[in-house]
Amino acid sequence: MKRVLIANRGEIAVRIIRTCRRLGIETVLVVSEADKDSGGAALADRVVVVGPARATDSYLRQEALLATAAHFDCDAVHPGYGFLAENAEFAERCHAEGLTFIGPSPDMLRLFGDKVSARNAAIAAGIPVGDGSPPIDDLAHAERAAAEIGYPVMLKAMMGGGGKGMRIVRTLEALAQGFELARAEAAAAFGDPSIFLERWVERARHVEVQVAGSPSGAVIHLGDRDCSVQRNHQKLVEEAPAPGLSPELQEAVRHAAITLCEHSGYDGVGTVEFLLDADRGGFYFLEVNPRIQVEHGVTELITGLDIVELQLRIAATGDLGITQAEVAFDGAAIQCRINTEQPRLGFRASPGRVSLFHAPAGDGVRVDTHASAGYFMPPYYDSLLAKVMVHAPDRPAAIARMLDALDELQIEGVDTTAELDAWVVGHPDFAEFEVHTRWLDAGLVDGAWSP
Amino acid sequence: MAEFSEQDVEKLIRLFTESDLTTLRVKSEGVEVLLSRGSEAIAAPVQAGSPPPAAPALVAAVSAAPLPSVEATPNGQIVSAPALGTFYTAPRPDQPPYVTVGDFVEAGTTIGLIEAMKVFTAVTTDVAGTLTSVLAANNDFVEYGQPLFAIDPGA
Numbered sequence: 001m002k003r004v005l006i007a008n009r010g011e012i013a014v015r016i017i018r019t020c021r022r023l024g025i026e027t028v029l030v031v032s033e034a035d036k037d038s039g040g041a042a043l044a045d046r047v048v049v050v051g052p053a054r055a056t057d058s059y060l061r062q063e064a065l066l067a068t069a070a071h072f073d074c075d076a077v078h079p080g081y082g083f084l085a086e087n088a089e090f091a092e093r094c095h096a097e098g099l100t101f102i103g104p105s106p107d108m109l110r111l112f113g114d115k116v117s118a119r120n121a122a123i124a125a126g127i128p129v130g131d132g133s134p135p136i137d138d139l140a141h142a143e144r145a146a147a148e149i150g151y152p153v154m155l156k157a158m159m160g161g162g163g164k165g166m167r168i169v170r171t172l173e174a175l176a177q178g179f180e181l182a183r184a185e186a187a188a189a190f191g192d193p194s195i196f197l198e199r200w201v202e203r204a205r206h207v208e209v210q211v212a213g214s215p216s217g218a219v220i221h222l223g224d225r226d227c228s229v230q231r232n233h234q235k236l237v238e239e240a241p242a243p244g245l246s247p248e249l250q251e252a253v254r255h256a257a258i259t260l261c262e263h264s265g266y267d268g269v270g271t272v273e274f275l276l277d278a279d280r281g282g283f284y285f286l287e288v289n290p291r292i293q294v295e296h297g298v299t300e301l302i303t304g305l306d307i308v309e310l311q312l313r314i315a316a317t318g319d320l321g322i323t324q325a326e327v328a329f330d331g332a333a334i335q336c337r338i339n340t341e342q343p344r345l346g347f348r349a350s351p352g353r354v355s356l357f358h359a360p361a362g363d364g365v366r367v368d369t370h371a372s373a374g375y376f377m378p379p380y381y382d383s384l385l386a387k388v389m390v391h392a393p394d395r396p397a398a399i400a401r402m403l404d405a406l407d408e409l410q411i412e413g414v415d416t417t418a419e420l421d422a423w424v425v426g427h428p429d430f431a432e433f434e435v436h437t438r439w440l441d442a443g444l445v446d447g448a449w450s451p
Numbered sequence: 452m453a454e455f456s457e458q459d460v461e462k463l464i465r466l467f468t469e470s471d472l473t474t475l476r477v478k479s480e481g482v483e484v485l486l487s488r489g490s491e492a493i494a495a496p497v498q499a500g501s502p503p504p505a506a507p508a509l510v511a512a513v514s515a516a517p518l519p520s521v522e523a524t525p526n527g528q529i530v531s532a533p534a535l536g537t538f539y540t541a542p543r544p545d546q547p548p549y550v551t552v553g554d555f556v557e558a559g560t561t562i563g564l565i566e567a568m569k570v571f572t573a574v575t576t577d578v579a580g581t582l583t584s585v586l587a588a589n590n591d592f593v594e595y596g597q598p599l600f601a602i603d604p605g606a
Binding site for chain 1: 464
């Protein structure tokens with residue numbers, strides 16, 4: 001592999017270029033007209049303007065990307081995340097043009113790009129998927145199903161949607177009444193009293209496992225991450241390893257990820273995401289992200305591995321080049337996403353000129369960004385401006401280091417989530433790891449965050 | 452003024468960012484752009500028809516901007532590549548070029564072709580005038596926005 005086309009933008013373009021440079025691989029970066037002055041453009045060996053700002057006319061315009069790769073004799077395409085990273089058709093077109101698509105095979109992208117086939121793959125591999133009961137229309141069946149699932153359970157109308165016809169039942173004693181009410185509500189709202197039971201997860205954690213598989217069938221994991229601090233289903237603070245898991249649970253989650261990959265023949269770098277029930281300890285398959293992720297850096301910090309290099313190696317040689325026994329874990333790492341948003345104004349986007357940009361540095365601090373002072377944050381794409389990461393011997397030290405790093409960070413000209421990040425990381429709930437996927441939304445609603 | 456292009460909006464944001472304004476609302480033929488900064492929430496929308504005093508100047512600056520694919524140079528107006536790909540001066544290799552230097556071209560005329568992976572994009576001119584130069588060669592690989600033709604609208 002001598003020359004790679006980078007079909008992405010922002011911080012991940014910079015991230016990929018850095019590894020390519022270190023490995024002596026040349027880079028051709030495609031940019032939209034709006035990204036000509038980005039950090040990636042300054043680092044790439046060659047920058048090619050593929051289209052106007054609108055992504056559908058630039059970063060998503062497959063023929064322009066393929067024509068660029070052909071013209072500059074690239075041998076591979078790195079799609080980054082988002083845009084065409086999980087597009088099986090694009091991966092196939094790359095292969096048809098003699099280009100290596102740096103990612104899993106098109107078959108894998110299809111398998112895990114579809115919720116139903118992904119879920120079926122997990123079921124086939126014996127991974128818990130947190131499925132519900134079949135439709136139930138008498139109390140005796142409901143009691144048996146609830147006992148099997150474990151309380152609390154959610155009663156849901158078969159025909160329901162939009163939060164209607166849903167009822168949480170916490171005890172066997174409450175089931176009879178709840179069952180009748182749910183049926184009556186379902187009949188009234190949807191003209192059909194059918195209901196089914198589902199496990200109700202009061203406090204769900206988002207735990208994921210970084211995996212890598214080779215076409216020959218070798219699969220390893222690079223440990224787990226927790227990404228439970230989310231606003232409106234968007235991750236904000238991520239860390240590795242996932243804190244507070246018992247050794248047995250941690251092993252079970254990692255094993256499930258490996259099993260799924262082995263069973264489905266997963267052939268690239270990816271992430272298996274799970275929902276973890278913080279109260280009962282069970283976990284359930286959510287999805288597989290067949291690409292590099294925004295939060296890969298925390299895994300790199302605790303393993304000392306370069307995940308982009310791993311992607312390139314699998315693509316170039318078909319081998320992982322590392323065994324599970326060689327993967328060692330050291331300390332704790334946390335990442336805060338610095339998004340150009342106005343947290344006090346409903347997270348409205350805040351694009352524009354970054355007049356001052358001072359990144360924190362020092363021992364155990366890493367900042368991935370495409371920005372610098374004077375950078376114009378365009379309004380057309382996602383709001384991720386920078387990722388502040390820290391690494392320390394243990395989690396309390398990582399928290400302290402992150403608070404120092406965020407304090408050192410200075411950004412002017414655009415509003416960012418930095419203050420909110422600091423509030424999260426400095427919160428007692430975060431220190432105790434009492435957070436879950438609805439924790440931040442709830443905190444924002446009840447005004448707990450109001451600096 | 453005509454429809455807002457992405458470049459227009461970006462330009463507005465640039466101007467807004469560099470100005471002291473806290474709010475800017477621009478309306479034009481069904482398009483509305485609202486910019487605000489800092490904690491100056493848009494609690495009470497600016498009334499339509501009465502934009503802040505400084506806004507008209509900005510609107511004027513934007514509407515005076517040239518169309519995206521054409522810009523003024525000493526040579527006349529530049530027509531730039533509407534897409535990335537291989538630039539062709541003729542519809543087919545065995546046919547004469549669409550235009551040659553000295554030709555008068557009407558606005559809206561196709562004067563070139565760009566191909567990427569068998570997808571063809573016509574290069575058209577938004578201005579009428581005399582073709583003064585062809586700035587890329589037949590079969591050249593051109594990037595989006597690369598200058599292709601110069602047209603003198605005065606002749």
